[in-house]
Structure formats: C-alpha cells, structure tokens
Amino acid sequence: xxxxxxxxxxxxxxxxxxxxxxxxxxxxxxxxxxxxxxxxxxxxxxxxxxxxxxxxxxxxxxxxxxxxxxxxxxxxxxxxxxxxxxxxxxxxxxxxxxxxxxxxxxxxxxxxxxxxxxxxxxxxxxxxxxxxxxxx
Amino acid sequence: xxxxxxxxxxxxxxxxxxxxxxxxxxxxxxxxxxxxxxxxxxxxxxxxxxxxxxxxxxxxxxxxxxxxxxxxxxxxxxxxxxxxxxxxxxxxxxxxxxxxxxxxxxxxxxxxxxxxxxxxxxxxxxxxxxxxxxxxxxx
Numbered sequence: 001x002x003x004x005x006x007x008x009x010x011x012x013x014x015x016x017x018x019x020x021x022x023x024x025x026x027x028x029x030x031x032x033x034x035x036x037x038x039x040x041x042x043x044x045x046x047x048x049x050x051x052x053x054x055x056x057x058x059x060x061x062x063x064x065x066x067x068x069x070x071x072x073x074x075x076x077x078x079x080x081x082x083x084x085x086x087x088x089x090x091x092x093x094x095x096x097x098x099x100x101x102x103x104x105x106x107x108x109x110x111x112x113x114x115x116x117x118x119x120x121x122x123x124x125x126x127x128x129x130x131x132x133x134x135x136x
Numbered sequence: 137x138x139x140x141x142x143x144x145x146x147x148x149x150x151x152x153x154x155x156x157x158x159x160x161x162x163x164x165x166x167x168x169x170x171x172x173x174x175x176x177x178x179x180x181x182x183x184x185x186x187x188x189x190x191x192x193x194x195x196x197x198x199x200x201x202x203x204x205x206x207x208x209x210x211x212x213x214x215x216x217x218x219x220x221x222x223x224x225x226x227x228x229x230x231x232x233x234x235x236x237x238x239x240x241x242x243x244x245x246x247x248x249x250x251x252x253x254x255x256x257x258x259x260x261x262x263x264x265x266x267x268x269x270x271x272x273x274x275x
Contacts, residue, residue, distance in 0.1 A: 001202075001203050001272065001273065001274060001275055002274070002275075003274055005272075006272055006273060006274055009272045010269070010272050013265045013268060013269055013272070016261060016264075016265060017261060017262065017265050020257065020258050020261035020262075021258060021261075023254075023257075023258075024254040024255065024257060024258035025254070027231065027250060027251075027253065027254035027257075028250065028251045028254040028255070030235070030238075030250055031234070031238070031246070031247035031248060031249070031250025031251040031253075031254070032247045032248060032250075032251050049186070054190065054194075057194065
C-alpha cells in the first residue's frame, strides 16, 4: 500500500473511532438521558463518518488500486492536496459546530472539502483507463 | 473469498434489502394509518443502510483485501474479526427493536437495551479498528 493510502486509511480509521464514539454516546443518551449537550455531537458524528471515514477510505483505496503506468501513479500532488484539504475542511466544519463559530467557518470548511474532492478527481481521472497488456 | 468476508457481505446484503423495505414503510406512513411504532423508523432506516450495509460491506472487503499482516496471521486476529461481526449485528438488531419500541412503550428496560445496543456497536467499531490498523502499512 503506498504511503498516501496509509495516511488516508489510518485517518479514516481514526474518524471511524471518533464517529462511532459520538454516535454511541448519542444513542445511549436516547435510551437513558445523560446530558442534553450530547446532542451537539450530531453534526460532528455525521461529518466524521460520512467524510472522515467513508470518503477518506474510498480515496485511500482508490489511490492504491486504480490502474497505474508501470509503477507510477501519475501526478500525486493533487491527491496529497486532497488529503490535506479534506482533513482541514472536516475540522473547520466540526470546530465551527462545537464552538458556535461564525457561519463563514462552515462555508470555508465546505469549500476546503469541495476543493479536496475536486483535487482527488483531478488526480484519479487519467487513471480510470482501459487495461493495457503489461500494465499492473 | 474468506468465510468471515462471506459472513459480512451476505449480512450486508440482507440489511440492504431490510433498509429498502423500511424505506417503503416510511413513504407509506403519511398515506395510511400505520401502527404508531413506525414513527421511530427514520433513524432505523438510515442506520440499517449506513451501518448494516455500507459499513459491513467495507469491513468484509477490507478483511479480505487489505495487505497481509503476517505469514502466520495474514488477516490479523480472526477472533477480533468475528467479534466485530457479532457485536455489530447484535447491537444493530437490538437498536432496530428497542428504539422504535421505546417510543410506544413505557417500559424503562427499552432505554437500557438502547444503551446496550450503543455499547455493542461501539465495541464492534473498536474491534475492527484494532484488527485493521496493523494491516494498513507501506509495502
């Protein structure tokens, strides 16, 4: 597994742990009320599991297994940029929801996430190609 | 395909069908006088889909396809993988029953069953991460 995939997948596993922890707390709070503030975890529960876990895992696995050129994965800079932008965006959105930051933080977070998926699409697009004999 | 992966993928397919079935009940609710218990089906629908189908499919395929951990234990600890399966499914099925039931029944036990469901699913997540983390490595 290439280094960037390791970063993507390990980050995804961390988000899965956080997302499941928050989800477990909210579900338990539904069964036996613990504290009303626990409901404020809902946006981060969704953000961590949808973007942090699912999308990040998909990016990590795609970077690893999409067709290559001999041993090369093409222009990897946009894929690294996608990793940084996605995680920056997730934490901006989550911090905004936790600390009641102004709405522009949410907009900025979403813009970073949008840039991340665009950057990954830019990287992955040429790798979605027909199989050629001799290529992996 | 290893037997544990088959277990995860077949279970995930059952959840996919179940999620769509619950989705049909949800669209019928405004049209027909369905039992009051169906009012609690929205979170059930979403989690049957995301935990039962998406998560479980990912777990099954990751167990199968991720880099081998070692020659003697290529897929890590099978006991952890099996624990993930049973904890996740017991927790999710408990939620499917207890969460809507709590909305229509005064029995306080439903609340504690929901707490048990949350704990089981959380432990399943931890077991999956613990077994998968060492397999995520550079070649």
